[in-house]
Amino acid sequence: MAPRASWIEAHPTGIYLPTADAWIDPAVPVDRAIITHGHADHARGGHRAVLATRETLAIMDCRYGPQPGQAIGYGETIRLGDVDLRLVPAGHVLGSAQAVLERGGERVVVSGDYKRRPDPTCAPFEPVSCDVFVTEATFALPVFRHPPIGGEIDRLLAVREAQPERAVLIGAYALGKAQRVIAELRRHGYDAPIFIHGAMQRLCDLYRELGVDLGELRPVADLKPAELAGRIVLAPPSALNDRWSRRLPDPVTAMASGWMRVRQRARQRGVEMPLVISDHADWDELTGTISEIAPGEVWVTHGREDALVHWCRQRQIPARELALVGREDEDD
Missing domain, CATH: 3.60.15.10 (Ribonuclease Z/Hydroxyacylglutathione hydrolase-like)
Known part of the structure; x- marks a missing residue:
């Protein structure tokens, strides 16, 4: 044959x-x-x-x-x-x-x-x-068996509700993952502005130009550090532990990744709240x-x-x- x-x-x-x-x-x-x-x-x-x-x-x-x-x-x-x-x-x-x-x-x-x-x-x-x-x-x-994304978003919103004095910082890949997390937050009723790292701006703008509604997105620089308490912030994973993230008020550090199923990876990256969300x-x-x-x-x-x-x-x-x-x- x-x-x-x-x-x-x-x-x-x-x-x-x-x-x-x-x-x-x-x-x-x-x-x-x-x-x-x-x-x-x-x-x-x-x-x-x-x-x-x-x-x-x-x-x-x-x-x-x-x-x-x-x-x-x-x-x-x-x-x-x-x-x-x-x-x-x-x-x-x-x-x-x-x-x-x-x-x-x-x-x-x-x-x-x-x-x-x-x-x-x-x-x-x-x-x-x-x-x-x-x-x-x-x-x-x-x-690797990913949970439903709705449950992960619900956990995220519950943490924000329980600790309003802290920002919620989510590490997410700039193409695809970040926009999906934003869209899922909107589907779950979160209609407040979402703040994004500058490295995400161009791709988020492009998604909107191509017809994907992401709601109101604002640069982190728009607010003073103290004003970011209770806000949801998205950044590339590399920004979670660098100098940029130190301006956020005592952030809850989250990471959206299928690899968050592996607890050792979450600990190595200093992730307080692993979100098992994969593309x-x-x-x-x-x-x-x-x-x-x-x-x-x-x-x-x-x-x-x-x-x-x-x-x-x-x-x-x-x-x-x-x-x-x-x-x-x-x-x-």
Whole structure:
């Protein structure tokens, strides 16, 4: 039997389609890049041509300057050499997409990063049946089972209510996580201004330009330190313990990340209130997605590749690790 998807090559720097002369999420600049979403470990600058959703191109423009790109709408099909490319939602962040590739009657889905939980800031994941499914494995261990986000937001608001003399400082990744936390706070009835670190301003503004309502956001510098008591403040994780955070009045330090399931990580970062909020699929969602899609073969990228490959093989699903380089944990 011929190997599945022999027309696709997996290199350490990305997935290559020789007959289309295109790379998917390459780690180095290339002539033609298909980009699944705007996080920096998938979307790098310097490509001669970029194919992505309108939102992902806008995010790349915001981060790297104008990109030589072609916007592809969800569900639209374009021809690259002898390969048909279609983008469908991945549910990860705004504009995130799975690359659905078809050639010679064979279909491969490169999912990029994805999650299965509802998210008011992006389109939900769309399962697509395929011969080969390329999946991430960021949280591919049974210990990672993310709780409902509503309960985490309720805990956050309860702490703020119980300790009004303290600011609530939330560490959140600047693209996707921060906007999701803000949108969920709004859904839970928090309509007061939310204060943000300057590093988050451009991306929050871009989300609003692209139609995502985040309510009133204000720079932390708008208020004197004492006036931030009882306020909710969002900042990049790197700002939680630096000089910038010292201007806040005795803050409750929180961190929104799937890694907050690991208590040692929370302690190492000095996090008083771990919030298990992730933009990646957890163990049950990874395995459930594979079961739902029922691919003939699974290729596994960054994370705990070995555990997910083992799970597949136990169920007689052929699986292998791709060992791509340059992939990072946006949640960290």
